[in-house]
Amino acid sequence: MAVTFPAPLLPGDLIGITSPSSGVREDMTGRLDRAIRTVESHGYEVAVGTCMDGSGHVSAPAAERAAELMAMLTDPAVRAVVPPWGGETAIDLLPLLDWDALRRAVPTWMVGFSDIATIITPLTLVAGIATVHGNNLMDTPYRTPEGLLSWLDVVAAPAGSTLVQTPPGxxxxxxxxxxxxxxxxxxxxxxxxxxxxxxxxxxxxxxxxxxxxxxxxxxxxxxxxxxxxxxxxxxxxxxxxxxxxxxxxxxxxxxxxxxxxxxxxxxxxxxxxxxxxxxxxxxxxxxxxxxxxxxxxxxxxxxxxxxxxxxxxxxxxxxxxxxxxxxxxxxxxxxxxxxxxx
The missing domain is CATH 3.50.30.60 (LD-carboxypeptidase A C-terminal domain-like)
Structure with a gap:
């Protein structure tokens, strides 16, 4: 089974935001808004899901989080899914995702790290879809150090291209x-x-x-x-x-x-x-x-x-x-x- 790479994003493409693990507390919404503006400044449209509540350790019941994530990953209009950050128990989504449907769908980039690795790594291992282990949405406003790339650079890279990164030391x-x-x-x-x-x-x-x-x-x-x-x-x-x-x-x-x-x-x-x-x-x-x-x-x-x-x-x-x-x-x-x- 060859790994499938989602198509590179183009200006006007839609990026979905949902919280498969922890949501965003009310006192953090200013940062969320700033991160969304950063993504929009690159020419993308943004759709924020309903599973975003940060008052508990997860943003919504597992069934609701799984349904929203599935909807975004299988909607051909959504070209990337980027959670705000990680959390603690994204593991409860794995048995609720329709892995056959994910294999059949037009592949979508999913980006994140920490607890989001609980989802993106199985997306590659089980569904054969390339995913990005990198900065989360809330990290996106930071200016990228010389020699490194942002997830925004990765998902827009042409198919088959070689990305080179040299750490800043x-x-x-x-x-x-x-x-x-x-x-x-x-x-x-x-x-x-x-x-x-x-x-x-x-x-x-x-x-x-x-x-x-x-x-x-x-x-x-x-x-x-x-x-x-x-x-x-x-x-x-x-x-x-x-x-x-x-x-x-x-x-x-x-x-x-x-x-x-x-x-x-x-x-x-x-x-x-x-x-x-x-x-x-x-x-x-x-x-x-x-x-x-x-x-x-x-x-x-x-x-x-x-x-x-x-x-x-x-x-x-x-x-x-x-x-x-x-x-x-x-x-x-x-x-x-x-x-x-x-």
Whole structure:
């Protein structure tokens, strides 16, 4: 089964906004409005769904969230679906989605990270549709650092094109901005130097494979189920092998170590030519650091493991396309990710 890439967006196309996990609190609507204006400034139309309530841990009952997401993903007029952000329990939607209908539908881009990986990664693994693991809607007003792309760049890229990103070598040490008091913030202060690090050994890396991955804390719950069958995806859709990426949102190193061991035993890293690990603020557990946790669980794979990649909860964001043919280059003085949408 070849991966299917949605058509590139054109001015006038419609983008749907819904919250498959957590909605938007009333005191955050200023940021939501600012993000919508940013999308519209690129020439797109925006349709906001009804599942947006932020007063609880989810935006609506599971059946309602699933129905709205299905409606957007199968409506040929909607060319991309971009949730405001992640949340906690998008997993309850998976058995309610009509996967046969998703396979038959005209493919639609879906964008997000964190708990949204619970949906976009299965969309690639189960339905064979390329998805974008990148900045969420609420992050969209930020100006993109030089060398990186926004999700808006990715979904508008011509079919078959190769996207090249080179990290800026700096990241933001502080946590997220306070959107309640600064809804229009658009500047990322990258105040701390930091490059990719090879954890498994020394030497240059130049490796290719189909990209797939996401947030450890959410995807660990899908491994061993039909929604997290990376090994099956590799056999069916990635004869060239995989580049698997993972990132820890907030769990301590002991929990991440356990999760990664379980994912490895369930086949999540089968056929990996390399593993990318997102930069994280998640804490150590005693003497066990986050990097040590990764090596404990994955060091035996015998493939390059590159950490501190900009694909996690630490700004800036380097969008990754699940299903794209990736090439990762890491040397003493250069980091680069290439993604071909074919």
């Amino acid at each position: 700096r990241y933001r040490a502080a946590a997220f901005d306070d959107y309640r008091h600064h809804p229009d913030v658009d500047r990322l202060d990258l105040d701390t130097p930091g490059r990719w690090q090879r954890l498994d050994g020394e030497g240059d890396v130049d490796v290719m494979g189909r990209l797939v991955g996401g947030c450890v804390e959410t995807l660990c719950n899908l491994t061993g189920t039909p929604f997290g069958d990376v090994a099956g995806f590799r056999r069916a859709s990635a004869p060239e092998g995989l580049i698997v990426y993972v990132e820890a949102a907030e769990s301590d190193a002991a929990a991440i170590c356990r999760h990664l061991h379980g994912m490895r035993m369930a086949g999540f890293f089968d056929g990996a030519n390399a593993v990318l690990v997102g930069r994280t603020r998640a804490p150590a557990w005693g003497a066990l650091t986050q990097h040590a946790a990764v090596l404990d669980a994955l060091g035996g794979l015998g493939v390059p493991i590159i950490a501190d990649v900009e694909c996690g909860h630490v700004m800036p964001y380097l969008p990754l396309v699940n299903g794209a043919l990736g090439r990762v280059v890491h040397t003493a003085d250069h980091d680069r990710l290439e993604q071909t949408l074919a």
